[in-house]
Amino acid sequence: MSVKLGVPSKGRLMDKTFDWFEKRGIRLSRTGSDREYSGAVDGIDGISLVLLSAGEIPRELAAGRIHLGVTGTDLVHEKLPRWEQQVEEIAPLGFGQADLILAVPSCWADVDTLDDLDAAAAAFRARHGFRVRIATKYHRLVRDFLTDAGVADYQLVDSQGATEGTVKNETAEAIADITSTGETLRANHLKLLSDGLVLRSQATLWRSRGAACDAGEKQALAALLKRVDG
Numbered sequence: 001m002s003v004k005l006g007v008p009s010k011g012r013l014m015d016k017t018f019d020w021f022e023k024r025g026i027r028l029s030r031t032g033s034d035r036e037y038s039g040a041v042d043g044i045d046g047i048s049l050v051l052l053s054a055g056e057i058p059r060e061l062a063a064g065r066i067h068l069g070v071t072g073t074d075l076v077h078e079k080l081p082r083w084e085q086q087v088e089e090i091a092p093l094g095f096g097q098a099d100l101i102l103a104v105p106s107c108w109a110d111v112d113t114l115d116d117l118d119a120a121a122a123a124f125r126a127r128h129g130f131r132v133r134i135a136t137k138y139h140r141l142v143r144d145f146l147t148d149a150g151v152a153d154y155q156l157v158d159s160q161g162a163t164e165g166t167v168k169n170e171t172a173e174a175i176a177d178i179t180s181t182g183e184t185l186r187a188n189h190l191k192l193l194s195d196g197l198v199l200r201s202q203a204t205l206w207r208s209r210g211a212a213c214d215a216g217e218k219q220a221l222a223a224l225l226k227r228v229d230g
């Protein structure tokens with residue numbers, strides 16, 4: 001058997017992950033046709049590549065179906081309750097940096113902080129008869145953040161993509177999503193709350209605490225960890 005390394009199957013994260021390992025003498029590649037999710041590992045023995053959605057990598061690590069995985073801090077913290085017990089952080093990779101933030105319409109002139117949002121939310125409910133809707137896919141992180149901040153008069157609505165569009169589409173009044181350059185927020189007439197940073201995220205190499213290893217896998221894992229440390 002071999003050590004299973006889970007890597008995002010497409011886009012920026014996959015390319016940069018391949019580059020990061022290449023710099024450490026480990027060549028990851030996709031094999032087969034463009035649409036075939038199979039890969040190869042050269043430059044080190046006993047490691048196999050598993051191509052997965054970045055969003056599924058936390059679950060696969062927690063279940064012990066992969067030994068190592070690359071995905072964002074945001075996805076691990078969101079998807080794994082008590083994540084420290086399930087995975088170990090091996091190395092931040094220095095790319096995929098993004099901030100999970102709360103944003104409201106730019107035209108909400110009186111709302112710049114969480115306290116302002118709290119006040120506006122109470123007024124909104126009194127006026128409209130329902131709670132301010134915050135669109136996000138980060139339900140756990142946002143709920144915990146707002147509880148700590150003392151904001152309670154809101155409801156989360158699920159948005160798995162194009163979240164900034166929900167305000168224009170009138171399915172939400174505010175959003176909590178990842179931002180990097182801020183362009184998507186600006187283009188959709190949204191502004192950050194000054195104290196609305198929920199989490200700083202970047203692509204990270206994680207190790208499963210629950211994945212079983214035979215003697216050969218232990219050896220391969222040790223060799224890989226030595227290489228990525230150096």
Ligand SMILES: Nc1ncnc2c1ncn2[C@@H]1O[C@H](COP(=O)(O)OP(=O)(O)OP(=O)(O)O)[C@@H](O)[C@H]1O
Pocket residue numbers: 013053054055056071072073074075096097098178179180181201202203
């Ligand atoms: N604009 C961005 N800049 C940098 N990192 C980003 C940006 N958008 C998302 N990310 C990061 O990329 C990672 C993958 O996000 P993404 O939403 O693509 O995952 P996903 O839900 O698994 O998507 P899919 O199922 O399409 O693979 C996350 O850790 C996220 O923080």
Ligand SMILES: O=P(O)(O)OC[C@H]1O[C@H](OP(=O)(O)OP(=O)(O)O)[C@H](O)[C@@H]1O
Pocket residue numbers: 160161162163164177178179180181182183184185
């Ligand atoms: O601050 P910016 O540089 O504009 O980047 C932020 C955008 O990037 C991500 O979206 P992605 O492109 O992954 O698409 P998605 O909305 O479908 O998740 C994120 O969800 C934001 O929408």
